[in-house]
Amino acid sequence: MLSKKWALLLAAVIVTSLILAACAPATPQVVEKVVKETVVVEKEKTVAVEKEVVVTPTPKPEEELITLNWNFGTEPPTLDPALAEDTTSVDVIESLFLGLTAFDPEGNVKGELATEWTTNEAGDVYTFKMRQDAKWVKYNPGTKQVEEIGPVTAHDVVYGIKRTLDPRTASGYAYVLYIIKGGEALNTADTEALSEEELQALIDGVGVKAVDDYTVEITLEHPAGYFPGIAGMWVARPMPKDAIEAHGERWIEPGFIVTNGPYMLAEWVHDSHLVLLKNPLYYDAANVQIEKIYGVMVVEASTAMAMYENNELDTTAPPLEDMDRIKADPVLSKELHIGPYPCTYYYGFTTDKPPVDNKLVRRALSAAIDRKSLIENVLKGGQLPANTFTTIGMFGSAAQDPDIAPWALDYTLGLQKAKEWMAEAGYPDGKGFPEIILMHNTSEGHKKIAEAIAAMWKEALGISVKIENQEWKVYLNTISKKTPVEQMPHVWRLGWCADYPDANNWLNEVFHPDKRNDIRWNNREFAEIVEKAEVSQDPAERKALYKRAEQILVDEEAAIAPIYYYTTVNLTKPWLQRNYFGLGGQDFFNWKIDWAAKKAALGK
């Protein structure tokens, strides 16, 4: 019965698409509506009736589509929102799956699937009202058609969150959702020891429920003002239950994947490229201008740079070795854009290892880093010198506040202070100071910074520094709390990037003595401040608390030496209008291309 309908439908589609191709209208056309009976035989034995729409998304010939040539930089390890842990995957997921909330290009939380949200008085129950025009779609690469699967509902949100938290899913980022009531209990459950019923009880116990088809209620373990930001994270997104259950691990391959975002996955040649096509059924499709994204996976920065210059990419992050040439080039210099990126580069001290167990030594080392010179001469990417850990743009950031470590921003002052402190610590001009080990993970960029800073220390303080590097995973293990102190390097590098734009994600999650705390630091005053700030509902009070915490961390105790706030350095062709904000993936759907200009440049 079904196949006959399909045959009819196909015929209709082919005929229509031929006609459509002939008159080539700019907007996608809905071809036919069919009512299909889908019998879902589940435990509840319900019979769902769905509306189905099949659409030819792109009546234009392929080469006429407004196309963005993008470099993902690497193969995305997954496109499954529950499993993604890295920026490349998130960049793609951002185009494929909608969240309850999203960040706008300025970094503010706004509604995406959620039209509005409210909290209860205590601040621990959030109710999200969802829009009703978001749809699940499936792109068929064989027929090049789009199939509408059904509306995106509150049940999909509930399924998505519970799927991420289910220990059998083994999601690396599941812990982000531990703030949801019962989330941690479910995710840490020992599935082998539990019966089916007990596990189900834990799943049911997660504080997320569909009040009706378009209203989600999420109960938290404790009040958290930053929760709307988390509610939009990829691990909390609605996920397509039927597709996941039908195809298992392979559900994210083209032809299987069911998505609801502004783009659909049309092609994925692993390690080579993937193609995203505009979703004609996306509720805001009228405002999505770019119709096709051809995303390559070029790892080598110099190759990507050559592709950009050859008009094979519309935008790229240039290697720093080419920065001087770009700045001097009349064309490239106009195409250069430097913007903030929510990460901080820092050196951590092993605070229980002599001689850096002495806070005077740590302060001296931090102050003797000429951050401005490092940025101008080595990094060349317009980075900003850092005097705090929490970067610019985060709630509670005190970046560039002169009350905190002013010597980090002014090297003349820093040099003078550094010498004083070293002398005070008993090592005037570095006399009697043992050789210290500065370690970085193997990478050309980190090596350059380490060599530059080691030379600064040698010059300013008269101390000798041995630079070592280790392969990434070895390195992360070395600098962890487990390593015996005698095997620790004295100083080591790390970076930290925002998961959500709040100082809690920085100061509390990284340096609280009971949390990661690679610096082996046990400052109770700091701990109390960040604990208090986490639960406080008063924005002014939270800001003040975080400022005080930074003062202790960076200035008074100098447990870390923040070095610079990252920037995103990009070259963009004049025909592309894009955003550069780095939180939560690339927003291709907001970008615009002057197609006539691009075609002219390509010589077509």
Next chain:
Amino acid sequence: MSTVKTTTANQLQFANRKERSPWGDAWRALLKNRLAVASGIFIIILIFIAVFAKYIAPYPYDKGNLVDNYALPGPKYLLGADFLGRDILSRTIYGAQVSLAVGFVGAFVSLLIGMTYGLISGYSSTRVDNLMMRFVDFLYAMPILIFVILLQVYFKAVARTGVGGPFLQTLVAIDNKMGGMFFIFIAIGMLNWLGMARIMRGQVLSLKRKEFIEAARSIGASDMRIIFRHLFPNALGPCIVAETLAIPGYISTEAFLSFLGLGVNAPRPSWGIMISEGYVGLRSYPHLLLAPAVALTLTILAFNFLGDGLRDAFDPRLRGQ
């Protein structure tokens, strides 16, 4: 050559000339090859430069002036400066230390193990030969990178904790002197003797059925005599050529490891490190690459010409030509 009628005769005659050692003959033959002599002298000069880098280089290798980053060649820096404003000429001079060390340590280890192993394997019974070659197959299939990372991890941990007794600590001290590459050289040599062993075995297999060997056997020469008097000198040629070819291989392995970030510890320079630091900026600052790449090419050429000369010199049939 025209005076010698057949190989067999040559071999017998050769064996009887007690007053002139084969090595002495080789030496005299080598001296006649001008290009090989020039290459040898070049390599000796290079060794000299590496040993006395401290006195030759205009600047220390780690001394930089940030403002001079990527400075073009000029009176201050003859070959320009790198990203930290360090003199490229000085770094290239110091770089010879690591690059030559990789070449020699790797070559020595692999020649020693590989030739012995190949000789024994090729000369032994088919069964032993088979077993020994399967072991080579087994080592061939091992991923070298895992060993390199393991060695680095292990010896750096040893270095920092100070355990492991005086012997290990001496090794660690040598390793420190060589910028953390000593164990990697050893690893490189140990993994490259395989090719040498196969070449040696192939030579021996082919040679041992030759008339002159059978002739030697028929006049009652011992195994030892056959191996060292006949097989070894005759098989040496291809092995030395292969080894001079392998030395560039070791030097490029060092460059490859540097590319992966597993090279010498900063700030110590090697040509491999300098190339992997420079290649990204090829189009903006070609001078970063020029000095180390030219040094690398010349060194490799010299090893090759010297290798050719040695080969010709060791081939008894070529003498007196």
Next chain:
Amino acid sequence: MAKYIIRRLLWGIPVLFFVTLVVFILVRFLPGGPFDFAGEKQLPPSVVKNLEAKYHLNDPLWKQFVDYLWNVVRGDLGPSFRYRNRTVNDIIAEGLPVSAQLGMLAMLIAIGIGIPLGIIAALRQNTIVDYLATFFAIVGVSIPAIVMGPLLIWIFALKLQWFPVSRWGAQPPYFLGFLPKPDITFWRHAILPAFTLGTGLSASIARLTRASLLQVIREDYIRTARAKGLAERLVIFRHALKNSMIPVVTILGPMFAAVLTGTFVVEQIFAIPGLGKHFVTSIGNRDYPIILGTTLLYGVAIVIANLLVDIVYAWLDPRIRFD
């Protein structure tokens, strides 16, 4: 001969077994596990526990090894830890054909340049021709691929616009599982990387050909052939060349195996979706199944290549027998 081949292939099984065993143990000695960090972020132990449970990393080591072997015997190389939705079988099936295409072209170039250069150098030994041939052969190998690649891109893609900057011009499905459609797109993309890789390999071939040919030319039978008045060209090509190929073939075998299974640097610089990167990045990612799968694949390639080398030996030199 058939008996010999079968015996050699059977010998390959214990070789591969020990390789698997040793690598299986070694990778577990590497500090750091596959799931302890996501980027720079440390994952909490509870999450790591779930991941380890999913991939049975909490089983005893011997059981993991036995399970792995059993799966390998059934043709299943396991899931990738890093590419969460792909299996090692998928990754090899996608990457190997591309690497093999590049590798075969590079070998053709290497042999095409190396053997003629070697012959010319040997025939004109110690003349300027010899030195020039040596020089060209050496320059190829002494310029590392990380320099040669960007240089070729700069000249031939950016300046002259003859070729695209990077990437691969063939896509599945392939003919016979690995042969690309030899259209203009394929060739335009393939030439620069194949040349970069091929020139790096040609030097060893040229040098070895020269050395070996020089030796063979002085053999009795060659002199006999010459004495009989055979044309020089005929002597060289009919008799000497064939015999001089023994040492060359010795290195060609493993070289072929290594190049066909992927080369990291060339694939990275030209953004070619081959298998080469997985040999390297899987170690950094502690992606145990990919490390083991690629090692095993490489092992199989080596076993087969060495078997072929020995067979070619017998053909080149009938005095070598296998009994």
